Amino acid sequence: MSNILNNDLxxxxxxxxxxxxxxxxxxxxxxxxQKRREAMQRFEALGFPTIKHEEWKYSNVNNLVKQAFDFNxxxxxxxxxxxxxxxxxxxxxxxxxxxxxxxxxxxxxxSPESQLQILNFGRAVKEKPxxxxxxxxxxxxxxxxxxxxxxxAFAHDGVVVxxxxxKVVEExxxxxxxxxxxTANAASQPRNLIVVGKNAEVKMAEAFRTIGDNGSFTNVxxxxxxxxxxxxxxxxxxxxxxxxxxxGTTQVIQKDKSHFYAVTVTVNGGFVRNNLNIxxxxxxxxxxxxxxxxxxxxxxxxxxxxxxxAKPNSYSNELYKGILKDTSTGVFNGKIFVREYASKTNAxxxxxxxxxxxxASMNTKPQLEIYNDDVKCSHGTTTGxxxxxxxFYMRSRGIPKAEAVTLLxxxxxxxxxxxxxxxxxxxxxxxxxxxxxxx
Amino acid sequence: MLxxxxxxxxxxxxEILKGINLEIKPGEVHAIMGPNGSGKSTLAxxxxxxxxxxxxGGSVEFEGQDLxxxxxxxxxxxxxxxxxxxxxxxxxxxxxxxxxxxxxxxxKSRGEAPLDAAQFLKLMxxxxxxxxxxxxxxxxxxxxxxxxxxxxxxEIFQMAMLxxxxxxLDETDxxxxxxxxxxxxxxxxxxxxxxxxxxxxxxxxxxxxxIVPDYVHVLYKGRIVKSGSxxxxxxxxxxxxxxxxxxxxxL
Numbered sequence: 001m002s003n004i005l006n007n008d009l010x011x012x013x014x015x016x017x018x019x020x021x022x023x024x025x026x027x028x029x030x031x032x033x034q035k036r037r038e039a040m041q042r043f044e045a046l047g048f049p050t051i052k053h054e055e056w057k058y059s060n061v062n063n064l065v066k067q068a069f070d071f072n073x074x075x076x077x078x079x080x081x082x083x084x085x086x087x088x089x090x091x092x093x094x095x096x097x098x099x100x101x102x103x104x105x106x107x108x109x110x111s112p113e114s115q116l117q118i119l120n121f122g123r124a125v126k127e128k129p130x131x132x133x134x135x136x137x138x139x140x141x142x143x144x145x146x147x148x149x150x151x152x153a154f155a156h157d158g159v160v161v162x163x164x165x166x167k168v169v170e171e172x173x174x175x176x177x178x179x180x181x182x183t184a185n186a187a188s189q190p191r192n193l194i195v196v197g198k199n200a201e202v203k204m205a206e207a208f209r210t211i212g213d214n215g216s217f218t219n220v221x222x223x224x225x226x227x228x229x230x231x232x233x234x235x236x237x238x239x240x241x242x243x244x245x246x247x248g249t250t251q252v253i254q255k256d257k258s259h260f261y262a263v264t265v266t267v268n269g270g271f272v273r274n275n276l277n278i279x280x281x282x283x284x285x286x287x288x289x290x291x292x293x294x295x296x297x298x299x300x301x302x303x304x305x306x307x308x309x310a311k312p313n314s315y316s317n318e319l320y321k322g323i324l325k326d327t328s329t330g331v332f333n334g335k336i337f338v339r340e341y342a343s344k345t346n347a348x349x350x351x352x353x354x355x356x357x358x359x360a361s362m363n364t365k366p367q368l369e370i371y372n373d374d375v376k377c378s379h380g381t382t383t384g385x386x387x388x389x390x391x392f393y394m395r396s397r398g399i400p401k402a403e404a405v406t407l408l409x410x411x412x413x414x415x416x417x418x419x420x421x422x423x424x425x426x427x428x429x430x431x432x433x434x435x436x437x438x439x
Numbered sequence: 440m441l442x443x444x445x446x447x448x449x450x451x452x453x454e455i456l457k458g459i460n461l462e463i464k465p466g467e468v469h470a471i472m473g474p475n476g477s478g479k480s481t482l483a484x485x486x487x488x489x490x491x492x493x494x495x496g497g498s499v500e501f502e503g504q505d506l507x508x509x510x511x512x513x514x515x516x517x518x519x520x521x522x523x524x525x526x527x528x529x530x531x532x533x534x535x536x537x538x539x540x541x542x543x544x545x546x547k548s549r550g551e552a553p554l555d556a557a558q559f560l561k562l563m564x565x566x567x568x569x570x571x572x573x574x575x576x577x578x579x580x581x582x583x584x585x586x587x588x589x590x591x592x593x594e595i596f597q598m599a600m601l602x603x604x605x606x607x608l609d610e611t612d613x614x615x616x617x618x619x620x621x622x623x624x625x626x627x628x629x630x631x632x633x634x635x636x637x638x639x640x641x642x643x644x645x646x647x648x649x650i651v652p653d654y655v656h657v658l659y660k661g662r663i664v665k666s667g668s669x670x671x672x673x674x675x676x677x678x679x680x681x682x683x684x685x686x687x688x689x690l
Contacts, residue, residue, distance in 0.1 A: 393529070394529075395510065395515070396521050397541035398544045399537075399544050401510070403544065407537075408529070411531025414530075415531065
């Protein structure tokens with residue numbers, strides 16, 4: 001996988017796959033690898049999506065596919081570099097992945113093994129084959145989604161988490177994905193599997209950060225299994241560069257009475273596509289999805305959510321908010337399925353945007369497909385400007401205009417930021433957001 | 440303190456103020472009354488620096504400075520305060536945070552050190568008593584879901600915190616029941632001082648039972664057509680505005 005990719009990205013990847021496979025020895029026979037091989041075949045058949053593809057209408061990956069990336073950039077990212085990353089007071093189980101590879105030296109796992117089993121993907125293939133056989137690639141759709149297929153085919157590193165039934169993990173899990181693009185166009189494809197057992201509880205964050213001036217491409221897939229009555233808080237935080245491509249899929253499956261909270265915050269990134277897919281495969285489940293994005297310059301942020309109510313009596317609610325500046329573009333596509341048997345479903349969706357420039361644009365598309373009469377569903381989208389009267393009110397109290405505008409924009413985001421229950425992450429984000437809004 | 444000379448202003452090319460003259464000295468309370476649409480609120484807005492209003496003539500001098508050249512925030516720093524007729528709801532910003540930012544910005548512009556959290560809270564507790572405003576209310580988003588009375592009390596509380604030299608109360612009595620009105624008026628009275636001037640803009644005499652003015656001016660069709668003592672307000676309450684209109688028409 002060490003080759004530079006050119007505009008024949010697809011063929012390059014096919015060749016890479018074969019090269020990798022030849023080095024696998026015994027692992028080639030594992031179930032995990034059977035999945036990889038199947039996924040590769042699907043990727044070959046699907047190819048990269050174009051804007052003719054309904055789900056990719058507003059997000060054109062053409063420029064990505066034309067660029068050259070190295071999937072195996074050597075990085076000397078170390079403890080000194082960690083100092084320069086600005087999350088203070090970071091406590092808990094903190095795992096570092098540098099250009100997609102687990103870095104044990106920088107990482108620290110503090111929770112006792114009785115509460116939390118956590119290991120990198122490579123080790124899990126050897127040490128937890130039964131866990132992977134049960135869950136890996138069972139939920140993320142590599143049959144139809146090209147990027148998921150690609151990630152599955154190259155699933156070699158990332159994290160595997162298992163919270164045993166009944167355990168409440170007290171310390172959060174923070175996964176820091178560092179793309180070191182200081183020397184070359186760096187690409188990585190982390191693959192994560194999170195299994196949270198019955199009655200168990202965990203808070204986790206995925207934080208993506210790019211350093212260096214070269215281009216980067218991250219294609220991440222995270223599968224999260226929320227067993228009966230389990231509670232999962234999941235935060236995805238993106239602070240990448242203008243040249244960074246990020247395509248990510250978080251695939252969640254919820255069992256009876258489980259609770260799942262997602263907060264996705266895109267502070268910076270060149271081209272961002274986040275897919276958040278939740279299957280409510282249980283009764284009396286609750287799912288909450290929150291999102292925030294602040295594209296400026298030429299940044300592009302696309303959030304696709306899919307909530308699939310497969311069983312009766314569950315509740316889902318999503319709130320996405322964005323502030324767009326300059327010539328940036330945003331997409332929100334929220335799909336809600338209510339299956340035939342999923343009566344008494346409550347599903348709500350709202351997307352609110354502030355567009356601060358005439359050249360910026362936001363495309364919102366709610367899609368409700370409801371096959372049951374006994375449900376409550378609603379969706380709403382708004383796109384507006386800042387309230388001039390509120391700005392004048394603040395100025396009349398002595399707050400300078402620029403400050404008033406920043407305060408107002410921050411206030412707009414506040415109800416999403418406050419959903420983040422890992423304090424260090426919330427504080428970090430809140431600082432980043434203030435900084436970004438003041439730009 | 441404040442000298443308004445032949446002030447003219449329009450909004451959307453419609454002339455609202457057609458030559459206002461007014462002189463206000465420290466410690467004085469001036470009531471500005473008048474029928475709907477006479478330009479009362481426009482005058483208040485122009486003094487606070489609302490941008491939708493275009494000043495087309497005249498001048499306003501505040502403590503020797505050209506007020507019309509100043510931005511709204513500069514006016515606030517100079518000591519002008521407008522209590523809004525319709526205070527704005529700002530979800531996501533608590534009253535505490537809002538006022539702390541405002542107060543420290545004003546202090547900064549005056550070259551004073553910002554108040555730290557403890558100093559600010561102490562000041563806040565002290566001032567909250569003036570209008571009997573609850574701590575819980577101040578921790579909520581600014582004006583969001585507040586009743587009419589709570590909003591107006593919050594305005595006077597803000598005035599108490601920012602200690603302006605000139606406070607302009609724009610129809611602070613509108614929409615208030617008598618109990619709420621009394622609390623708000625008592626708050627204003629507690630803030631009266633020999634250094635502080637107040638302009639009370641109101642349609643009704645009722646508020647002036649509680650905030651007793653030194654002067655009453657009647658604004659009609661963009662001009663001050665009559666000035667007098669507090670007795671003028673009683674006369675207006677008794678006879679309405681028609682006789683003023685008739686007087687103006689006769690000229």
